[in-house]
Amino acid sequence: MKTKGALLWEIGSPWSVEEIEIGDPQPGEVTVQLVASGLCHSDEHLVTGATPIRLPVLGGHEGSGVVVEVGAGVTDLKVGDSVVTAFIPACGKCPPCANGHQNLCDLGALLLAGTAISDGGFRVSAKGQDVVQMCLLGTFSPYITVHEASVVKIEPDIPLAVAALVGCAVTTGWGSVTRVADVRPGETVVIMGAGGVGMNAVQSAALAGANPVVVIDPVEAKRKWATDFGATHTYATAAEATAAVADLTRGRMAEKVIIAVGDIQGEDVQDALTLTGKGGRAVVTGMGHAANLDVKLSLFQLTLLQKDLQGAIFGGCNPRAEIPALLALYQAGRLNLDGLVTTRYQLEDINQGYQDMRDGKNIRGLIVYPE
Numbered sequence: 001m002k003t004k005g006a007l008l009w010e011i012g013s014p015w016s017v018e019e020i021e022i023g024d025p026q027p028g029e030v031t032v033q034l035v036a037s038g039l040c041h042s043d044e045h046l047v048t049g050a051t052p053i054r055l056p057v058l059g060g061h062e063g064s065g066v067v068v069e070v071g072a073g074v075t076d077l078k079v080g081d082s083v084v085t086a087f088i089p090a091c092g093k094c095p096p097c098a099n100g101h102q103n104l105c106d107l108g109a110l111l112l113a114g115t116a117i118s119d120g121g122f123r124v125s126a127k128g129q130d131v132v133q134m135c136l137l138g139t140f141s142p143y144i145t146v147h148e149a150s151v152v153k154i155e156p157d158i159p160l161a162v163a164a165l166v167g168c169a170v171t172t173g174w175g176s177v178t179r180v181a182d183v184r185p186g187e188t189v190v191i192m193g194a195g196g197v198g199m200n201a202v203q204s205a206a207l208a209g210a211n212p213v214v215v216i217d218p219v220e221a222k223r224k225w226a227t228d229f230g231a232t233h234t235y236a237t238a239a240e241a242t243a244a245v246a247d248l249t250r251g252r253m254a255e256k257v258i259i260a261v262g263d264i265q266g267e268d269v270q271d272a273l274t275l276t277g278k279g280g281r282a283v284v285t286g287m288g289h290a291a292n293l294d295v296k297l298s299l300f301q302l303t304l305l306q307k308d309l310q311g312a313i314f315g316g317c318n319p320r321a322e323i324p325a326l327l328a329l330y331q332a333g334r335l336n337l338d339g340l341v342t343t344r345y346q347l348e349d350i351n352q353g354y355q356d357m358r359d360g361k362n363i364r365g366l367i368v369y370p371e
Contacts, residue, residue: 005141006350007126009056011049014351015140020058020131022143023123025071026116029147032083035160037139038062039345039353039365040168040196041262042087042287046134047354050263050289053112057132058124060139060367061087064154064164071118074148082154084327085167086319087135089117089149102321103175103314107149111135117147139164140350142369152323155331161368162330162337165196166323168314169364170337173200174326175315176258176285178208185209187255190245190275191231192238192268194222195357196340196364197285198260199229203336206230210256212248216241219360229336238271245275253277264288270296273307281308285315340364 001022006015025031043059045051063085067077077083088111090102097105107117114132116123123145124131124138131138136150154163176197177183189210191201194217205213206229215226215234223234233248235241245254257272257280264286272282301307315322329335342362345353353365 001143003141003143004347005058005124005138006060006347007056007058007131008046012047015059015354017348017350018126020124020126020141022141022145025069025145026118027072028074028118029071029145030067030074030077030151031069031143031145032065032151033068034063034065034139034142034144034369036064036164036369037367038164038167038169038196039350039357039367041357042168043134044262044354044357045287051112051287052290054114054132056126056129057114057134058138058141059134060141061085061135061137062164062168063137063139063144064160064167077148077151077153082156082158082160083151084154084163084323085137085139085146086150086152086323087137087168088314088319089136089147090319091149092320100318102318103316117149140347140367142347152320154324154327158327158331161366162341163327164366165337165340165364166326169196169340170200170326171317171319171322172285172315173197173260174204175317175322176260176283176312177201177204179316180310180312181256181258181281181283183208183210183256186211188212188214188245188249188253190214190216190241190254190257192216192257192259192272193261193286194226195260195262198258199226199340199363201258201260201285202226202231203229207334214241214245214254222360222363225363228339238275242274249277253280255280257282259284259286261286266292266295269309270298273298273301273309276307278305279307281310283310283312285312341366344368
């Protein structure tokens with residue numbers, strides 16, 4: 001079918017909204033009519049070149065919608081089902097999936113190659129060229145044809161617009177706290193960065209019973225929003241927070257620190273470890289430039305105080321279990337999704353949405369597609 005999509009043709013260029021063609025679903029695939037797509041910082045990394053990917057690329061990986069067509073062999077989804085996209089597919093069969101680590105599914109090896117799981121081909125084209133789908137999804141288009149491993153069925157009564165956020169930001173922030181950091185009641189938790197992922201780490205830490213919950217972000221508005229999501233203390237810089245956390249904990253520092261900045265730098269790692277107490281854990285959730293190999297790190301401190309530095313992707317979550325569970329918490333009034341959506345945009349306004357993100361005006365911008 002012919003539709004429209006936001007494409008990136010060159011590093012550093014703006015998103016170009018233009019006509020694209022979406023292919024029919026092949027065996028194991030479904031076509032989804034999207035209701036919404038989040039504007040995630042990970043797609044900004046494509047624009048800056050921080051994440052290497054074949055171009056042109058159809059951006060977007062955080063979406064929700066309704067299945068409108070089903071390919072051969074698909075048995076768990078049918079036309080009319082509500083779904084959320086998962087930015088890492090989960091086959092359920094490879095060794096990581098079988099061991100309870102769907103976020104590390106072997107199909108993730110195809111994420112930046114952009115070729116379809118089913119047959120190694122492409123489902124999107126524009127101007128006669130094959131187009132890569134970001135994270136095998138490409139949610140910056142009102143329609144996507146994707147493998148069934150890349151979508152998760154949800155209950156039909158859940159508002160689809162806010163459900164989109166659980167495809168990336170919410171689950172990543174939540175899992176970074178509850179799974180990877182394993183935050184316990186009464187622990188001191190520090191979250192560095194209060195964007196889409198960081199803000200969900202804040203509300204997750206608060207729900208887990210952490211106290212105090214400290215947030216570091218240079219944007220004043222985000223520090224204010226963080227208090228609405230459960231932060232007890234906020235600071236503009238790591239230096240300010242370090243002195244304050246030392247005072248709050250009588251020098252013991254934080255049990256857990258989550259690095260959720262949108263563009264992580266080498267010095268952020270040492271800042272996090274300085275904030276981390278003896279035997280504590282710092283979790284690296286934010287993304288940096290693929291070519292950046294320089295990390296500031298005191299090995300002396302790491303060894304002598306037995307600190308733990310842990311990477312995290314998708315918050316260590318199993319999306320097929322965690323996405324429905326988080327949406328159930330939302331329905332129960334315990335998880336705030338509505339408050340995360342700062343501004344809604346049309347697809348044609350995508351570049352304004354990303355400028356607003358750069359300017360610190362949004363927790364999460366959301367593209368909403370007309371019916």
